[in-house]
Amino acid sequence: MDSAELRGALEDAGLSQYQAEAYTALLRLGSASATELADACAVPTARIYDVLRDLETKGYIETYDQESLHARAHDPDDVLSDLRDRADLLSDAAEEIEKRWEEPEVDPHKVSIVKRFETVFDRAAATIRNAEDEVQLAATPDQFHALRPALAAAYDNGAIVNVSVHTDPTEENQDVPVDDLEGVVTELRHRNLPTQFVALVDRTETCFAPHAASLNEYGVLVDDYTLTYVFHWYFQTCLWEVWDVIYDGRPTDPPLPYSDIRRFVRDIEPLLDEGAEPTVTVEGFSTETGERTTLTGQVTDLFYQGKGAVEGIPSLPQLAGQVAIHVRTDERTVVVGGWGSVLEEVEATRITLEAVDEPQKVVER
Template sequence: METQELRQALGNAGLSQYQSEAYITLLRLGSTSATRLADESSVPTARIYDVVRDLEDKGYVETYEQDSLHARANNPEVVLEDLRGRAELLSTAAKEIETRWEEPTVDEHKLSIVKRFETVFDHATRAIEGAENEVQVSLSVDHFAALRPALKKAYENDVVIKVSIHTAVVSERPTLPTKMFEGVATEVRYRPLPTPFIALVDRTEACFAPTGGSLNQYGVLVNDRTLTYVFHWYFLTCLWEVWEEIYSVRSEAPPILYTDIRRCVRDIEPLITAGDTVRVTVEGYDTGSGAEKRICGIVTDVAYAGASQPGEAVPLAQLAGQVTLYVEDETGNTHTVGGWGAVVEDTEATRITVVDVAPVQSE
């Protein structure tokens, strides 16, 4: 380091111009008188005594009397410790500034725009690791591999994991062995088109970033149920509904677990229409109080805004509005059960389990 740079560094450490000059000169001379120190440096003789004593107060030098005031540089370890501490503090401050610039804090009920995909991915990883009920993700094969440990942790905590996996090149059809999804995902669908990165967690958090080829590189972090619901419908209609299922551990016979009331209705409406008895367990929340709620009973009816066609599964578009299950419990009380964001129903279901289906008895 050049002398001028050293002067600048000492100035950044809190030394004045004269203090820096005197200290650097003293390092070269070793031990010397105050008057000689003034002669060898640019410090005026009238100021040298004050400068030396200020350096002594800071721990840079020590003074002693030998006919006149003399000074020598202290063991530099104290100085070095101070400089290194300042350097570490500045480095930490620089990292904090960078973090705050790149990743604004996501307050409750907020949407934040961030600049780097890594910020979105890191936030998604933390959210998935803490998931309690359901995770929906859209990602590439490489991102799936990177996110696998977080997905595995959530899966082991009994979280339903729905994965829409895609490739970066339209014509590419990768080999996706079943083993890569075991113990990590509940269902996986393959979309042979580049797709944004999306992670939806527990109906509250959404993490979004455009496809890698997008001209605008940014990310969106959401901590709001209503906004996350918008991303949920994008996931259902564009990334899930029409694409090939390549892996599933969902049961085809009771007990069958649903985290989406619309999918449940599509499966059980034909059974109810045929007169079968469908017994369910509903886990969710009371829409009035927000308290956790559990209902066990028989589905007596389903209702939705669209129109069904006899003998055909209800199209997803017909279920875009209100969807309600009527569940009669063992005491004879009927509960109205809605899905995500239920308003008119008395219960918002997070999980619906079809525990039994009893076919109608033929005469």
């Protein structure tokens, strides 16, 4: 660093131009009279005395009388400590600015636009790890492997974990994970088309980023129930419903957990038509008060738009409107809906099919 750069740094640290000039000259001379110092730097003689008094007040120099006013540089320990503290503060400020630029804080019930995919991915890993009810993830094989620990943690928490792995048919070395999935995912499907990165957690958190071929790199972080519901339907229709099942870790016998009432209705309607009596436990919350609730009872009926219009298992479009089940408890019959319930008494976050009592057969004599 040359003298000009040193003077500039001292000015950045709070010295005036004349103070920086006088101090750097005094460092070079060791000690000097006021007039000698004025001659050695660009400080006018009329200003040198005020400049020296200010430098002494700041702790940079000390003055003494020797027939005339003299000055010498003070022990630099205090000055160096101050400069290093300022440097640390500026470094911390630089890091904080970078952090806030890359990853703005997500306020409750807000939507944030971020600039880097890493920010979206890190947020997804953190929210997935803490999931309690449900995870819906669309990711590449590499992204899936990176998120395995977080997905396993969510699975251990009791969350239903549905993963859609997408690959690009034009690229090589994109092996779909098929081994060691137990305890990591509930169900895994394969979409052989590239798509966006999407992670939906507990019906409130959304982490979204365009696919790698997108011209713009950005991400969307959502902490909002209603907007996450919109992303849920995108996941269901484009990333889940029509794609091949690679792994299904759901149990085959009760108790059978469901996070999606529409899938439950598809499975349970044939049983009701045959006269079976399914017993379920519903976990969710009251649509009127928002309070958590759990109830157990028998499914006596179900409803969806277009019910009875088409034979066989209803398609997803048929279940896009209102879907509800009637659950008879010991006290009364409760109308239960799924995600986005408005008309029903309870919005179910988990429906567990506990048992199915088969219809009694009439023996002819």
